Amino acid sequence: MAESISSGLSNLDLDADTTTASNGSTAELKATIQALVERGRILHEEVETYVAAVLAKQKVAKVQNPVEYRNLRNDMKNELAFLKKIAGSNMDEEKARHYIVSSNLLYYEALWSAAKQFSGLQSFRKYFFWDRHTAPAGKHTAKGLSLAKGNQAKGKTAALVDIVAEEGSEWIRVSTVSEKRLLFDLAKLGWMNDSDSDDDMPDAQPSSWEDDDDDDQVDVVKNARELARASRANPIRGRPPNVHFVLTRIVEGKTQAIDTIIDKIRATGAVVQCATDIPPSVPLDSVLSQLLVDRSRALSETLNIDCTILLALISDISHKPCPILDWYPGEVRAQITEEAEEHLLPTHLYPAIGAHPMVCTREAADQMNLIVQTLATDTEKLRADLLLGQGDLQGRSTEQLVAEWASISDHEIPKGFKLPIHATTVNMDTLTDGLPTVATTVAADLGHLNKSIFLYGWSKGLTTLSANRGRARQIESIINEHGLKDGEAGPHIWLCGESRSLIAKHGRRR
Structure with missing residues (x-):
């Protein structure tokens, strides 16, 4: 040069x-x-x-x-x-x-x-x-x-x-x-x-x-x-x-x-x-x-992980090459093809997460576990337990959880990667307390799950990692329409460009 x-x-x-x-x-x-x-x-x-x-x-x-x-x-x-x-x-x-x-x-x-x-x-x-x-x-x-x-x-x-x-x-x-x-x-x-x-x-x-x-x-x-x-x-x-x-x-x-x-x-x-x-x-x-644009610069110290990212973190699609079976739904087939080129974890999620401590709401964890019980493969179930330190893995140290997580993935984990994600219980009746007035309008437009996730992150000043583009844009639109007063700030949402479904061990119709 x-x-x-x-x-x-x-x-x-x-x-x-x-x-x-x-x-x-x-x-x-x-x-x-x-x-x-x-x-x-x-x-x-x-x-x-x-x-x-x-x-x-x-x-x-x-x-x-x-x-x-x-x-x-x-x-x-x-x-x-x-x-x-x-x-x-x-x-x-x-x-x-x-x-x-x-x-x-x-x-x-x-x-x-x-x-x-x-x-x-x-x-x-x-x-x-x-x-x-x-x-x-x-x-x-x-x-x-x-x-x-x-x-x-x-x-x-x-x-x-x-x-x-x-x-x-x-x-x-x-x-x-x-x-x-x-x-x-x-x-x-x-x-x-x-x-x-x-x-x-x-x-x-x-x-x-x-x-x-x-x-x-x-x-x-x-x-x-x-x-x-x-x-x-x-x-x-x-x-x-x-x-x-x-x-x-x-x-x-x-x-x-x-x-x-x-x-x-x-x-x-x-x-x-x-x-x-x-x-x-x-x-x-x-x-x-x-x-260069790097959205990870503005992340909070602790990250709030929504259900879409929890699922992306445990999906077999994110961790290793997966064959495309003829009974997979079109969305899953497309994600497997996409992953072969995009590599969600090393190019998107891991750089953002790095060594940040992570939390999620109990509602997000419960939703992930419900989907896991219905669709997950054995390795996806294991990752779910590793991610939240639950089930037979409850009480394991961060070092033990991270080591086993790395052993069932093709991708190198970031230095300082921390497990488990702490699932916290939120009081849905007080989530908007102390937030800008527009938060009440946002809360009224969101369902129970998304209200717990996004308003919890907002109320605690945490960056919420999400692949839910529809909800993120809905929140942005409401805030931009109603505005904020001097000194007020909206929620910080780090929006991932891609999502991942569970691979599904049982045949399900396309």
């Missing part, structure tokens, strides 16, 4: 003053162009390295929401091609300088440097709506829209997010606008700043920015207000994403008018980073692993 981009954002400058050779020297102009091409090449190679890592990770582990990297990749590729075209052309110096100033390299370098300060990068250059019924028909999903550069169809109800990070909970907007440009735009709007007086400037923080007229604001303030509206309309687990503004060429505390603009951005709830607050760009290899 080429050397990383190591210079700080303060050194990334493509102003006309610095790109135009002051003495008109053709040699100096060519050197400037070659330097830009080299910067573009390094940037492009870093992004390609990142994309390759994303694809490799997604290949071995099926994900619910693949990373949307295409806009980033295409932008970097096109920018490099643009710079190479300038370098390889015979255009006159004036035209070449004009093209250099038109380059978006400064912005793309700033965007990529900002991205490397976060983790769990989910998408890039994506529009999110706050009034979806006015969005372009047939071109958007429930959550957002990726539009081609320069597309004007987005209208006024979509906000551009440069980087969606922390798997959706952080939105970052990068701006390379200069102080000179902002002051010019303020002057055009009629805000004069000829003195040290505040009389000619609007209030930094009106009683409510939503009551203020966006048309009287500079673009970066408009952008902040659009993002604030869009974040409320696109909650993640019931909470609006946090909005960050990175202003790479703005210094706070230097100019009254500029500070007023920064205050207006902060009034929307956004976090603002100005030039002096931005950390230096870091080498890609030092942060690559954190840039």
